[in-house]
Amino acid sequence: MSNGFDDIPFFDEEPARAPGRGERRAAVPADGPADARDGRARQDQGAAPAQGPSGLAARAMAARDRDRAPDYLSGLNPEQRLAVETLDGPVLVLAGAGTGKTRVLTTRIAHIMATGRAYPSQILAVTFTNKAAREMKERIGVLVGGAVEGMPWLGTFHSIGVKLLRRHAELAGIRSDFTILDTDDVTRLIKQILQAESIDDKRWPAKQFAQLIDGWKNKGLTPADIPEGDARAFGNGKGRELYAAYQARLRTLNACDFGDLLLHPIAIFRKHPDLLREYHGRFRYILVDEYQDTNTAQYMWLRLLAQRPSPAKGEPRTADNTVNICCVGDDDQSIYGWRGAEVDNILRFDKDFPGATVIKLERNYRSTAHILATAGHLIAHNEGRLGKTLFTDRHDPEDQKVQVHAAWDSEEEARAVGEEIEQLQRDKHLLNNMAILVRASFQMREFEDRFVTLGLNYRVIGGPRFYERMEIRDAMAYFRLVCQDADDLAFERIVNTPKRGLGDTTIRLLHDYARARDIPMLAAAADIIETDEVKAKARKSLFDVVTMVRRWQGLLENTPHTELAEIILEESGYTDMWKVDKTAEAPGRLENLKELVRSMEAFESMRGFLEHVSLVMDAEQNENLDAVNIMTLHSAKGLEFETVFLPGWEEGLFPHQRSLDEGGRSGLEEERRLAYVGLTRAKRRCHLWFVSNRRIHGLWQSTIPSRFIEELPVDHVEVAEMEQSYGGYGRGGYGQSRFDKQEPFQNTYATPGWKRAQANKTDATRDNWGNRSGVAIDRIGYGESGPKARTIEGELTVRSTVETPSKFGIGDRVFHIKFGNGNIAGIEGNKLTIDFDRAGQKRVLDGFVEKV
DNA sequence: TCCCCTCGACTTTTT
């Protein structure tokens, strides 16, 4: 297959020109182990292959100038082609739904490489989700005909942030083997801080504070930057102190939360302009996907990397001072305002980057004219848009108008959708091409129940995740502690799991001691076992834990990591704990642990695996199974389906009451954009539903149709004829599986649907990875088809074992909380031997002793 | 230390 790249060996050829101005070997560390092994990958650093009559560039330019455009450009429409070929200067592509946004991005990258403008490793391409990054990689691979090994800087904001931070961690005051905390860890950490500050966590919930901090970090605010009002609004006015305390704790734990993955690099770049300049030299081209979703922190990060010094008067723009940034987005699909996205970023792009080329993509290749007109008419009710109107050439009289259905209640809604799906199935439509997009996840349940009854396969996208399961988190905590022993959160999680008789008292003691001396709890435990601070039994247990962890740490370098994982789970007694457990879940949990170890095989090291899990929280779904997709409108963004069902268009649910209450007009507009996203997912058929009665928080409430329904254009929408009476039970002529209501004595388990389900099923509720999926298992090929091995850069092992001189002297009279008064008989570092008046001679830690 | 019961929450969610 010819793709226009056949005669351009751009991966292998060196730029054949002499080093020019501004060209120097960057001091930026190499691209990790791959670079070290492969000299070729390093050649790009600092050297731009763009100018000069090099063999590669000349040929590429000739290729471009030939009448016949490269194959990969053919098939693009004029606007798309402009977006691909406008390589110099800032470019904003306003790409409406279904206008070939991803195609433009990927072709542009291919074009940059094919024309020899930059090496793959000189292109920074950022997305929001791992899914988008993966898709982009694949599609570029198809375009250039091979794996895209050479694009180390294609990834999510966060994964690129981690990459930067691992290289320059010490500039942020942490070590490069830092741990990435997830939201659960963060909440637990905050809970501890609130407790330490004796703040009532009933009145000031840790979760709320976690969200507050997240919000500040989204805005790029450090404790010093937050507005006074914000600071006062939490924890008796202690908001700022608490935030600072939290950051301090993260530093001692050698850990980062998600926000830090962006904020630390920003701080580093600001403090070290020379380093930033190295990256300016490296990144010839910057591409950003879904620009309308960027928050302030991401925006600041991008600005730092994108901004180049303006050319002096009279000087021409050169590769050194041109901002080759291309942002692609759609203001009408901005649906993440509630988590800090600033639509403003896209609205004022041309002010941020003067001289920007703005290109609108309005030709839609996805949907029918009816669907487009409906979506367009709806979104026109919003103010403050950049204003795009999607159009299509496709006008097929066979095309169905958008169907609006009414149902009595949510149960009937689910039943009717089920019937529609079965009808489509009989007409040979694949279930994979259908999706039910809901506003809120509680709506899913009704559909799941119904589909289990019908024996219809379904998959829930974005449900509960495997790594949130208890046994996975426990196992991961062991691994984390072994890789990074300052990870106190991991330590606390596993120290008494399985039960080792290390209760609250012991843990509190360890915690206090560790805090007082600013050392990890594992180190604190190592100290304490040499003393009499804790009872013999607890001491033995602690000794075991410390010894085990130390032993595993010793094995880390030279033992295959999957083997080590097994050793850890065995020796810690963790698997035994579940073997002994007689509850129903225990076998499943053991199975999950096995899967966990198996899935580690795809990674190069245990650290690589840990990093993957903390960054990539989605698990891949099985595409091979034909199943209806159920997901929220939010997670549907970027996807498309032949047939889309949009249930629950009622006031209060959609638009959601809380959006209206908290967001006012802009909240309503965001909801409307969400509706727009939902409609534009559909290629051929789109069904809207609203019900008159819905159960909310356990009680039935009567509802009125969404205002959005009134905003639809009458010419393109039709009210679907109900085959059954409104509010009655189904009487339709088709569907063998709809008699559970008609035959009251037959319970659901006797329906053919249920029997079918039984026949197909291996697990009708959840698969091992915590993915909810129906009827036939939708198992994830996490092990086999999982990600390629990852490498972690710049491994660094620094241990903080600073000894502080004891403030005590032999003979001092002291008081110990547990043993009372006594005299110091010996001192050994921080351990004191004391002759207690009552308890006799004991070894204790100086932290627990006061002079009297 | 564990288990049971009560109480409260309950939009969307990536990383």
Place this chain on the structure above:
DNA sequence: GTCGAGGGGA
């Protein structure tokens, strides 16, 4: 209505 967390009692 359902689930999870946390408190209190055995």
